[in-house]
Amino acid sequence: MLMPFNLKGHPMNRNPNTVVITGASRGIGAALVKVYVQKGAKVIAVSRSTSETAAPDVTPVAADLSTETGIERVMRAVAALGRPVDVLINNAGIQNALDLRCDVDPARIDTEMAINLTAPVKLTLALMPFLRRPGATVVNVTSLVSLHPKPSAPVYSASKAGLASFTRALRHQMVDQGITVIEAVPPLVETDMTRGRGTAKLSPEEMAAAIETGVERGACRIAPEKSKFVLRLNRALPSLVARVLSKE
Numbered sequence: 131m132l133m134p135f136n137l138k139g140h141p142m143n144r145n146p147n148t149v150v151i152t153g154a155s156r157g158i159g160a161a162l163v164k165v166y167v168q169k170g171a172k173v174i175a176v177s178r179s180t181s182e183t184a185a186p187d188v189t190p191v192a193a194d195l196s197t198e199t200g201i202e203r204v205m206r207a208v209a210a211l212g213r214p215v216d217v218l219i220n221n222a223g224i225q226n227a228l229d230l231r232c233d234v235d236p237a238r239i240d241t242e243m244a245i246n247l248t249a250p251v252k253l254t255l256a257l258m259p260f261l262r263r264p265g266a267t268v269v270n271v272t273s274l275v276s277l278h279p280k281p282s283a284p285v286y287s288a289s290k291a292g293l294a295s296f297t298r299a300l301r302h303q304m305v306d307q308g309i310t311v312i313e314a315v316p317p318l319v320e321t322d323m324t325r326g327r328g329t330a331k332l333s334p335e336e337m338a339a340a341i342e343t344g345v346e347r348g349a350c351r352i353a354p355e356k357s358k359f360v361l362r363l364n365r366a367l368p369s370l371v372a373r374v375l376s377k378e
C-alpha cells in the first residue's frame with residue numbers, strides 16, 4: 131500500500147498515536163482533546179488544572195507553563211510514556227488587558243510573555259528528542275492580532291506576533307527533519323478568553339476540527355474561513371484591517 135504524503139511531502143499521520151496538547155482544560159484545547167481521543171490517539175493534556183481532562187486515553191499533566199518546572203514536568207511525562215510524539219499543539223494562552231499609562235505589575239507582563247511565547251519555544255525544544263521523525267507536526271496557535279496589534283492588549287499582541295515569527299523560523303529549521311510546523315490562526319472563538327465580547331464567534335469544536343484537518347493535510351497555516359478572509363483582506367488593505375483589529 132502506498133504511504134500517503136501531506137502537502138509538505140512528509141508522511142501523513144492520518145491517525146496520530148500520541149498528541150500533546152497544552153491549554154487542555156478549557157476552550158479550544160479541551161475541544162482538541164476530544165477530537166484526538168475520538169481519533170483513537172493517546173493524548174497528553176497539559177494545563178494547571180487537570181480534573182476536566184481525565185479520560186481513559188488522556189494523560190493529564192498539571193503544569194504551569196510559565197515556569198521551567200512546568201516545562202520539565204511535561205517533558206518527563208512524555209519521556210515516561212515511552213512513545214514518539216506525532217503532534218504537539220502549543221495552544222495554552224492568556225490575554226491581559228493592560229494599559230501601560232497606568233500602574234502595571236511587571237510580573238503580569240512576564241507571565242503573559244512566558245505562557246504565550248516562551249513556553250511554546252521551550253516546550254518545542256524540550257520535546258524535540260521525542261518528536262517522530264519523519265512525520266511529526268508542531269502546531270502553534272497564534273492570533274489575527276499578530277498581524278496588527280490590539281491596543282488594549284499590547285503584550286498579548288506582541289507575544290502572538292513573536293510566536294508567528296518563531297513558527298516560520300522553526301518551519302525552515304525542521305524541513306530536513308521531516309517535521310511539519312503549522313501556524314493556527316483562530317478568528318474569535320467562544321471561550322472564557324472572549325467571554326462577553328464579539329459576535330458570530332466560532333465554537334471551540336469548530337476551531338478544533340479545523341486544526342485537526344489542517345494537521346492531517348500538513349497545511350502551513352490553519353485559518354478557518356473568517357481568519358482566511360481577514361488574512362486575504364490584509365494583503366490588499368492592511369490599514370483597514372489594522373483599524374478593524376484595533377477595535378476588537
Ligand SMILES: NC(=O)c1ccc[n+]([C@@H]2O[C@H](COP(=O)([O-])OP(=O)(O)OC[C@H]3O[C@@H](n4cnc5c(N)ncnc54)[C@H](OP(=O)(O)O)[C@@H]3O)[C@@H](O)[C@H]2O)c1
Nearest residue numbers: 153154155156157158177178179194195223318319321323
Ligand atoms: N478564543 C479566541 O477567540 C482566540 C482567538 C485567537 C487566538 N486564541 C488563542 O487560542 C488559544 C486557546 O485560547 P482559548 O480561547 O481556548 O483560551 P481559554 O479558554 O482561556 O483557555 C486557556 C487554556 O490555557 C491554559 N493555561 C492558562 N495559563 C496556563 C499556564 N500558566 N500553564 C498552563 N496552562 C495554562 C488554561 O488552563 P488552566 O487555567 O487550567 O491552566 C486553559 O486550558 C490561546 O493561545 C489563545 O491566545 C484564541
